[in-house]
Amino acid sequence: MIDNPRFLILPWIEIPNLGSHILAIVRRRLPTDWTERYNITPVLIETFVETPRYTGAVYRASG
Numbered sequence: 001m002i003d004n005p006r007f008l009i010l011p012w013i014e015i016p017n018l019g020s021h022i023l024a025i026v027r028r029r030l031p032t033d034w035t036e037r038y039n040i041t042p043v044l045i046e047t048f049v050e051t052p053r054y055t056g057a058v059y060r061a062s063g
Contacts, residue, residue, distance in 0.1 A: 002030065004047040007058070023062035 009019050027045060035041045049056035 001044040001046060002034070002042045004045060007047075017061070019058035020061035023058060027062065 007019065007023065030045065031041050047059060049059065
């Protein structure tokens with residue numbers, strides 16, 4: 001299991017759907033990178049969303 005503790009796009013960066021696009025790419029690439037680097041293939045990626053402050057929409061949109 002791999003933890004994604006923080007994901008931040010600074011407020012002045014205004015590119016539509018940037019967050020979900022980056023997360024989708026990272027999620028697809030992460031198992032291969034970890035296998036090459038650590039010789040371990042992760043099967044689960046987890047993250048926590050502070051729901052009083054954020055909706056988690058970027059994570060849902062990334063798949």
